Amino acid sequence: MSFNINQLVKENIKGLAPYSSARDEFSGEANIFLDANENSLGSPLTEDYTRYPDPHQRALKQKIATVKNVEAESIFLGNGSDECIDLLYRCFCESKKDNIIICPPTYGMYEVSANINDVEIRKALLTADFQLDIASIKSNIDTNTKLIWICSPNNPSGNLLKKEDILELLHDFQGLVIVDEAYIDFANQISFTQLLPQYPNLVILQTFSKAWGMAGLRLGMAFASKEIIDILDRVKPPYNINQVTQKLALEALEKAEKVKTYTSELISLREKLAVQLQELSIVKKIFPSDANFLLVEVSDAQGIYDALLQNKIVVRDRHKVIRCDNCLRITVGTQAENNALVDNLKKII
Ligand SMILES: Cc1ncc(COP(=O)(O)O)c(C=O)c1O
Incomplete structure (x- = not known):
């Protein structure tokens, strides 16, 4: 398969100069921070939240990399995986031109986010036993198909989708295959993250909301090639993962x-x-x-x-x-x- 991420990314994103935050422009050591217009006197709270958090979540990504056995540069963190879903549309789908494929019944946000981003939705229903209908998916693909959404284990049916079907799509499709593994920790199957080096068009979503029991903190993960992660990083709001979430997720990862x-x-x-x-x-x-x-x-x-x-x-x-x-x-x-x-x-x- 010949896959070129530059042919997939939206034109306006390809040339985007990302926001450069105060924390981006500073490197090295400092004791006095007069660069980000925070409140130097503090807040009504006892804990110190005066400073903006690390926009690149370096420590957290490093820890996730170790626990999940992936490269830190293959990790993107979102305000829940719902943010990752939205960003994938904003980076790769031209509204009113491109289309995506979902396989109902499946997680509702793939459709809602497509509608918000004004992207055409093509539906290839799961079979009666809730497996992928590969022929139907393939018949829906055209040159404007950018994303195929696969949820495994699937919500709401609960079952894993056949690995060989997903591999066939990864092999044959020129766009991104997104495997949403929100429930993978409950399944008796290893994560697709271990296949990242083989498939440049693979994106895996995971979340801290399910097995990790931290839905209230809002932390989702996307795993993909460094090139795809760089694109998502350019588009995300600078401080999308707050300080409390970064700190508590690090703590939780110590107790995996x-x-x-x-x-x-x-x-x-x-x-x-x-x-x-x-x-x-x-x-x-x-x-x-x-x-x-x-x-x-x-x-x-x-x-x-x-x-x-x-x-x-x-x-x-x-x-x-x-x-x-x-x-x-x-x-x-x-x-x-x-x-x-x-x-x-x-x-x-
Ligand atoms: C399959 C699937 N993906 C993603 C999500 C959203 O996860 P998060 O809480 O990380 O936004 C859910 C939530 O129910 C889900 O079922």
Whole structure:
């Protein structure tokens, strides 16, 4: 495959002179900072947040590189992976001209961000068993197709997509294949990050919001070639990752073992929950999951959703989503939360 990132990036981004922040222009050591118009007297808070954070998140990227076994220069950090999704459109898709391919049912932000950026969306539905329809994807590709969005494990179905299908796309497609691995820590498969050296058109998204349990801090990661990361870096707002997030993420990465413990506990809770749900007559089907949630087909999704909500239990009603008729998406909770859910479902019956 002949892949040239310069043919993919938008013209205005190719020539973009990025904002040069005060912290960019300073290097070396200093004790007195009079360069960034911060408040030299401080803030009402006890912790010191006077200074802008590192715009390049150097320490954090270095640590992520070690934990994830990737090069630091292959990492981009976003304010949640939702920011990475938006930036990929802003860097690579000309509005009203280019198009992208999504594979519904899938994560909703690929479509929302395309609409915000005024980029045509082409849909190649997943098959009935929630796998990629490669023929349909390929028939949608033309010279203006810039991005193909793959979510594996997929939200909302929960399953991993076949690795060989993704590899076929990476091999044959001249644009970017984005593999969103938000739930990869729950799956029994190694990350696509290990294939980065082989595929210059591969972008992988991961997040601290799921297995790492830090959704409130907003930290997402994109892994790609240095050339792609450079482009994303040019377009991002200068200080997109705040100081608290950088500090706490570094702290969490020092305790990566704890994440493994939580993850395996959640996987066993998921299996137990599936068994409990299977016994209920209102449950018609539980789809296999490689994530921290279950897609469950029930007798009446909307009615059950409403009844649960009356008892202050909220799940995700997916019955209007294609291929998810009468389906609820249920996040695996603590044992007590799962028991409460099952008890309530029994009462509904
Ligand atoms: C597949 C997928 N990708 C990305 C995200 C967004 O992640 P973040 O919290 O990092 O923005 C989600 C959130 O639910 C998701 O399910």
